[in-house]
Amino acid sequence: MKNTLLKITNLFYPVTCSSCGDDLNSISQTRICGRCKSSLSLINGHICQKCGAPLSSGGEFCCACKKNPKQYAFDKMRSVYEYKGSVRKLILKFKYSNRTFLAKDFAVDMHEIVKNNDFYQESDFIISVPLNIIRKIKRGYNQSELLAEELSIKTNIPMLKNVLFRSKITKPQFKLSRTERFKNIKNSFFVKNKKVITGKNILLIDDIVTTSSTVSACSSVLKLCGAIKIFILTLARD
Ligand SMILES: [Zn+2]
Ligand SMILES: [Zn+2]
Numbered sequence: 001m002k003n004t005l006l007k008i009t010n011l012f013y014p015v016t017c018s019s020c021g022d023d024l025n026s027i028s029q030t031r032i033c034g035r036c037k038s039s040l041s042l043i044n045g046h047i048c049q050k051c052g053a054p055l056s057s058g059g060e061f062c063c064a065c066k067k068n069p070k071q072y073a074f075d076k077m078r079s080v081y082e083y084k085g086s087v088r089k090l091i092l093k094f095k096y097s098n099r100t101f102l103a104k105d106f107a108v109d110m111h112e113i114v115k116n117n118d119f120y121q122e123s124d125f126i127i128s129v130p131l132n133i134i135r136k137i138k139r140g141y142n143q144s145e146l147l148a149e150e151l152s153i154k155t156n157i158p159m160l161k162n163v164l165f166r167s168k169i170t171k172p173q174f175k176l177s178r179t180e181r182f183k184n185i186k187n188s189f190f191v192k193n194k195k196v197i198t199g200k201n202i203l204l205i206d207d208i209v210t211t212s213s214t215v216s217a218c219s220s221v222l223k224l225c226g227a228i229k230i231f232i233l234t235l236a237r238d
Contacts, residue, residue, distance in 0.1 A: 014026075017031065018090060022035075031099070040081055042081055042109070053237070073219035077232035079235070080113055091235065110233055126158070128161075147207065163191055189221045197226055206234045208234060
């Protein structure tokens with residue numbers, strides 16, 4: 001009886017895997033089927049202790065962090081997936097095709113990283129990397145904010161939405177070289193309500209990290225405004 005009812009509900013409200021399109025149970029909490037979930041490119045080998053870059057031959061830090069330990073304003077960065085294959089396709093759907101419900105699925109794996117990196121003990125607040133207001137209105141949502149909201153629910157670490165803002169309309173970062181990216185993004189964030197973050201540690205959430213220029217610029221302004229430690233957690237690393 002229960003199965004028949006489920007089949008009827010599925011007929012009217014089909015729930016499918018966002019990756020392969022297979023039918024899922026309509027009461028399913030997840031929108032990625034088990035098979036696709038297990039094929040996602042999790043970063044779980046040796047990584048740089050500072051920036052989280054995969055290190056194929058082991059060691060504590062990547063060459064860039066060894067050479068210039070202060071190049072990034074954040075204290076520690078971790079990412080869940082490598083930005084490739086089905087992860088890339090899923091994130092593109094999440095960002096540009098209104099598949100906002102995927103935030104719940106992604107937050108499950110982000111939560112694992114939080115648990116394994118002392119982010120729980122050390123973070124006072126969660127903040128997401130803001131989108132420029134025009135871009136947010138065009139897209140209808142900020143994907144990093146959705147991830148941060150889900151993570152805040154899972155971890156009980158309170159989220160702050162009235163602190164970090166994006167001012168300038170910067171050129172899309174993917175069109176620029178590494179040096180241009182750091183220049184383009186510098187000074188494009190500002191902080192309101194400084195008092196709230198003074199003396200606090202922040203867990204900053206972003207969707208994809210490429211050169212780390214965005215998260216480093218955010219960390220820099222948050223520290224200038226009184227925050228002590230900044231941890232970065234991104235969904236993927238390109
Ligand atoms: Zn699937
Ligand atoms: Zn590194």
